[in-house]
Every structure is written in structure tokens, then in C-alpha cells.
Amino acid sequence: MRTTRRALAAVVSVAALLLTSACGTGEDDSTAAKVEVFTWWAEGGEKAGLDALVNRFTTACPGQEFTSGAVPGGAGINAKQVLNARLAQNDPPDVFQVHAGAELLDHIDSGQIKDLTAEFSSWGLTGTLPEGLIETITVNGKLWSVPIGVHRANVVWTNDQVLAESGILTAPRTMKDFIANLTRLRRDGVESPLALGRDWTQLMLLEAVLISELGPKRFTGLFTGTTKWDGKAVRSAIEDYATILGFSNADRDSLDWPEAERLLIDGKAGYQLMGDWAAADLEANNFSGYDSFTFPGNGKAFQWLADSFALTTGAANAAGGTCWLQTVASPEGQQAFNAQKGSIPARTDAPTTGFSDYQLEAAEDWKSGVAVPSCAHGSACSQPWQNAANAALGAYSASGDPAALQSALAAAAKQFVRQG
Structure with a gap:
């Protein structure tokens, strides 16, 4: 059996990656613009990963304040129902968590999320994501969500x-x-x-x-x-x-x-x-x-799945939502998140500092295995x-x-x- 007994807790670097594109200038916390991030990460390693990402976002996006829209429930079984109801009522969060791939089809067809193709290039995602992943999240020749981590299901x-x-x-x-x-x-x-x-x-x-x-x-x-x-x-x-x-x-x-x-x-x-x-x-x-x-x-x-985030077309704070996505896309953001959550970075050039033996082996399997959705x-x-x-x-x-x-x-x- 493959051993996975090494502790997964990581010592995440405190060096900040200052993101300038789409991120506002520094402001006092009392005047910070709120960014609602809708997820189902509410406990355990998932919440730890989200917290690490929020810390990175707070430093990288001065003038923007994270607001949680978390709805608990494994695989988003409850969150997806709440999200669909909110979108139908024209009450969208700024960004929301989604699994990369076919799960986005209805949102794309309904015009509920933004095309992020240009951002993929400017944020350095082009060429740093595996070809199979890019193919899966491309719909009508465009890219619609930013993947942060890859998990193995089987x-x-x-x-x-x-x-x-x-x-x-x-x-x-x-x-x-x-x-x-x-x-x-x-x-x-x-x-x-x-x-x-x-x-x-x-x-x-x-x-x-x-x-x-x-x-x-x-x-x-x-x-x-x-x-x-x-x-x-x-x-x-x-x-x-x-x-x-x-x-x-x-x-x-x-x-x-x-x-x-x-x-x-x-x-x-x-x-x-x-x-x-x-x-x-x-x-x-x-x-x-x-x-x-x-x-x-x-x-x-x-058998893979990729956690990702999409920007809604009706976002109240589109600039803040974009800065959240840029944090998600950064190598440092992916390292901070995945070290805590136990997944592996979607970016192949992200640091693996603090990763467990299992994560390192999973990353190798991802490169040499047969990808199955x-x-x-x-x-x-x-x-x-x-x-x-x-x-x-x-x-x-x-x-x-x-x-x-x-x-x-x-x-x-x-x-x-x-x-x-």
C-alpha cells in the first residue's frame, strides 16, 4: 500500500506576491470593497486551504475585503442549489467555486459567467496547465474558469x-x-x-x-x-x-x-x-x-476533478472578483492553497514546498497516468x-x-x- 501517513500541514511562505493587474490600490480596512466568494469549503482541510488563499488575497489585493459565501455540504451538493437560486433571482456572488469542465455548461449557455480567455494569457496560465485540463475547460473556443487545484477521485x-x-x-x-x-x-x-x-x-x-x-x-x-x-x-x-x-x-x-x-x-x-x-x-x-x-x-x-472559480457577469465588485481570480491563478496562491487542502496545483510550475509524500506522488501520477474525468x-x-x-x-x-x-x-x- 502507498503510505500517506506524513503530516499534510505545510509551512507556507510569508513572502507576498504583489499582484497589480485588476487589484485596487491600498485603502483603509473601513473603506475596503467587499468581494463575495461563494464556496462549499466550510470545514477540515478544505477550510484550511481556503483560509490560506484568503490570506494571500488580502495581501495581494489591498483595498479588497474577502466575504465568505460558504454553504456547507460535500461536493457542493447544497451550495449548487443555493447558487442556482441566487443566479435565477439576479443576486449573484462576485465569484463562485465550480468544478472545471462540463459542470459549467448551463452557466455558459445562460450567459452567467465571464469569458476569461484573455486573462489566462496575461496571468501566465497559458502553457502552465496540462493540455488535457485546458481541453476540458475550453467551451466554444473560450476559457471560463480558473482552476486552482487537481484532486484524484478514485x-x-x-x-x-x-x-x-x-x-x-x-x-x-x-x-x-x-x-x-x-x-x-x-x-x-x-x-x-x-x-x-x-x-x-x-x-x-x-x-x-x-x-x-x-x-x-x-x-x-x-x-x-x-x-x-x-x-x-x-x-x-x-x-x-x-x-x-x-x-x-x-x-x-x-x-x-x-x-x-x-x-x-x-x-x-x-x-x-x-x-x-x-x-x-x-x-x-x-x-x-x-x-x-x-x-x-x-x-x-x-480520475481527476479540478476546483476552479468563475466570475459572474453580474458581479457587484468585478474588479475585486478579478483580483481574487488572479490570486487563484498565481503560483504562490496555488501553493498556499494546495499545501493545506491536500490537492495538487493545476499549474505545473507552482512550488511544492510543504507538500506531503502523497501529494508529490499524486503530482507524478498526474503526469504519467491516464486522465479520466x-x-x-x-x-x-x-x-x-x-x-x-x-x-x-x-x-x-x-x-x-x-x-x-x-x-x-x-x-x-x-x-x-x-x-x-
Whole structure:
């Protein structure tokens, strides 16, 4: 197993990068212009990363004051609903967090966010972001959001003590091996061998299983229309998913991912599939008895998602929002944020000072692996498609009807896929 036991806390450099473009001149705090930044980062390593970025912004953008618009909830499950309501009511924040990729399609079509293509060049982003990432966030030949960090979704986290007590000392390489380990844990009295949360976390699990069954290319084709959701391979993956789901906690539909993670920390589960932001959160909870490995059968697939920020067309403080984005785009801003959050910089030239062993290894995997997008985190599918997939999995979690699940997923694809 890959060890991730090194502390993730970083000593962030206090040297300030003074940004001049789009950032106002120095003013007294009492007259500072407020910049509302809408996010779902409200606790743990996510909040620590945001705080580090805010500190950088405060120094880099004198005369601008950060105002939090945070709405808690893993993967933005709650924040996205609030944001959409505000945009519909013509009450936009200045900037908002979003997953880079297809998740932005509806906002682009509605004219709710600004074209940032020119800023990418002036801020030095052109040529410093991986080609695959640029391709994904380019729509109609334009760039619409500034990515700050890349996470890997298809990672399994362990409680080493729980596994050792069942004689499990190595990471499973195949789906068959993984199911055998889950069976052993259940046999040895672990009621919920796999810790699992609600909707989007279940979609993450299904996606990992699909990658193992289909491979990266055919998996990606599920969201471009080249791979059929109603095919035999998807049905086989759903059968494996059903088997694995049977080893999870019965209250999964009522838990967010940190609550499911608590089962792992407390020794009530042996495994949890979760993005690599979990490493920072485990450390924040003073739990060091864990390891991690890529989901069995995924091989070199790096299922990615990128946290990014977009500027609204109706921003009350467009200059302040632009300065926030410039801070996000800077190498120093990306280093400060990712060192705390546990992700890796979107920029390939950002410093890695203070990064953990896991982050350094993830950065290497990002360079050498096979990039695969995630519907659960908006890089592969639009928000309505993601909502439909989550609803289908929620219904399946209650009914256990695999045919109904496949039919619902195929119907969603038929409705939302955008070819070409």
C-alpha cells in the first residue's frame, strides 16, 4: 500500500506576491470593497486551504475585503442549489467555486459567467496547465474558469488496524480481491467493511467500478456517446457495484462523506472510497493509521476533478472578483492553497514546498497516468446529468433493482449527452 501517513500541514511562505493587474490600490480596512466568494469549503482541510488563499488575497489585493459565501455540504451538493437560486433571482456572488469542465455548461449557455480567455494569457496560465485540463475547460473556443487545484477521485482509504486484525496486509489488485477482502472483514465481525455516504459518493463508487470494467477510454465514452449505458459491460459493472454496496453501512443515504469517514476513523469500517482531499481531513482529525491505493482494477487511470472559480457577469465588485481570480491563478496562491487542502496545483510550475509524500506522488501520477474525468465532480457531465445520476443511485440504494438503475442511467445519458 502507498503510505500517506506524513503530516499534510505545510509551512507556507510569508513572502507576498504583489499582484497589480485588476487589484485596487491600498485603502483603509473601513473603506475596503467587499468581494463575495461563494464556496462549499466550510470545514477540515478544505477550510484550511481556503483560509490560506484568503490570506494571500488580502495581501495581494489591498483595498479588497474577502466575504465568505460558504454553504456547507460535500461536493457542493447544497451550495449548487443555493447558487442556482441566487443566479435565477439576479443576486449573484462576485465569484463562485465550480468544478472545471462540463459542470459549467448551463452557466455558459445562460450567459452567467465571464469569458476569461484573455486573462489566462496575461496571468501566465497559458502553457502552465496540462493540455488535457485546458481541453476540458475550453467551451466554444473560450476559457471560463480558473482552476486552482487537481484532486484524484478514485482512491481507497484504509484503517490499517482493522485490516490487520483480519490478516489483510496488502492492497487488492483486482475487483475479485477487493470483494474477497470485504467478505473477510464482514466474516470477522466488521458490520460495515466499506464506509459510504449519500448520492454523489455512491456515484463515485459506481464510476470507479465502471473504470475497472470498461477501461479509461470506454468509460469516458459513456459521457460523449461513444459507449452505451445499456450495454452488457455496464450491466456487469452494476452487478459488481451491487455486491460492493452490500458491504457498506445501512445508513449511507443519510451521511455526508465526513460522517462516513468517521466510521473509518472509529474502526467501524476497513475501507472508504473518497477523493484525495480525505488525506488532509484524516490528518485534521488526528488519525494517522491509514494508507491508500488506487481503486482495484483502475490501473493507471487518474480520475481527476479540478476546483476552479468563475466570475459572474453580474458581479457587484468585478474588479475585486478579478483580483481574487488572479490570486487563484498565481503560483504562490496555488501553493498556499494546495499545501493545506491536500490537492495538487493545476499549474505545473507552482512550488511544492510543504507538500506531503502523497501529494508529490499524486503530482507524478498526474503526469504519467491516464486522465479520466468524473461525472460525480462535474468534469465529465453537466449538473442536470449529475443530478439525474444521483437520483438513480438513490433510488437503487433503496430498491436494489439493477435493471431499473441501468435504465435510468441510460435515459439520463440520452437526455443530456452533448456530442462534438
